[in-house]
Amino acid sequence: MTKTNPALLVMDIQNGIVSRYAEKPEALAPFQKSVEAARKAGIPVVFVRVAFRDGFPEVSSANKMFSAIKNQGGMTEAEWATQIHESVAPRENEPLVTKRRVSAFTGSDLEVVLRARGINELILTGVATSGVVLSTLREAADKDYHLKVLSDACMDGDAEVHRVLTEKVFPRQADVMTVDEWISSVNE
Template identity: 35%
Template structure:
């Protein structure tokens, strides 16, 4: 599906572009490529006066604030390295950006993201980040359930598993919103804000 429009009040939401995640082995795009495309999007949104939201995930070193419940896959053992949950330098340092800290996969549950977006009259979000099938998809699902129009920058996201990335791009995201490349989104942003 082609991108149709960006609402007058659209926000860019970048998921987990932080030191301990962008360097992980990911596919099909490298963490560096995702950051570079996210920087392009953020600069364009800031230039238009549109909100940019930087979401990071963190947890207590002892795991005491981790989501409860049994899983078949073991959780990470030991304390993460210092600074793992700090937004990458290429995106940090812009005073006007909103910052959201989450302790779950998605950026809505247990945070003030919805409140911050609604206070600014936001009706649509553009999503990018790492990992496609985890943080990005969880946030896209919740955004859709909260009534936001959702646009997904498919070349500004990547995953720990390329098959999982493709499943989200091809099967899940078209049911939640519209998908497009960074270049297509930037072109649409320029046209709708002209």
Template identity: 40%
Template sequence: MPADSILLVMDMLNDLVHPDGMGAKTYVPLCEERGVHANTALAIRRARQAGVMVGYVRVGFSPDYAECPPGSPVFSKAKDNGVFTLGSWGTEVHADFAPEPGDPDIVKHRVSPFYGTKLEPLLRAQGIGRLILCGVSTNGVVSAAVREGHDRDYSCVVLEDCCAGATREEHDFALAGLRRYAQIATAADVTL
């Protein structure tokens, strides 16, 4: 039943997946090799056609980086490198996956889409019990969403062809660990 599912498009930001983004050398090559952009666009199109809510999760910090954890191996250099600044082009969702008016926008300040965000209240208020997940990185936000979603009693589905890590090994290793907690599917074969 579509009403109990949501497709979460996570961290598909210009900073990370646009060829001109700050992280282009990290994620763009594997995204291109694996067809992640086309597959994600297909997943979004299929979800909308099936009446499944599409939500967007974006990492970002205020211009003064007050929420940025200085000791984090993931985020501590964000301020120095000028990335993930809310309100900038870099934290906008890539145009290939552009949100439509009314799509939920979940801003996060850590790897997890649940930590300190409006995601859980949104899911509960909408009666959502199934998370269909995609984005970058597979071993970051996707893995965190699956593990936390599982522990919060959501059914989780990872669209593996709509995800990427910095390397193929990173992506494959993350997927291997997630199979215990989530169904692994593709944009074309996921049941909506």
């Protein structure tokens, strides 16, 4: 069995997205707990956000989701909406990866950051389960990463979609567990 070298990915926990999904501050507690546990265990924490350059040069009119953002404006790199939420703010030595699509890998330097550190296992957290978590899990599985998903550190606007993904779809390619179960496994 290959020894794993893990990293915790905290994906799209940025102001403009959190404000739409986490109505109560306690909804972010599992994210905070996972970040604190990773730091304590010496596991690298990598923050991922979606943001665009001024003028949206990377957004095609053929992309239904992102062309709508382009038409409305917002979500550029410097805006409040694209900054990581203060409840899990990155420390100085923790990378912030900016992606240009749904998957954390697409249009970003995530893979370069992971390779530089010899990371071969990803612990996935994020908003939304049916967006960044699903897309990143699928791409990471195709890239042969060992994968874990922290089910209670993922959120989706549709509880049933979240349930189906975490209970039926994700287990085909990842170990799905709660934050507490993961912390117990790290401390063994």
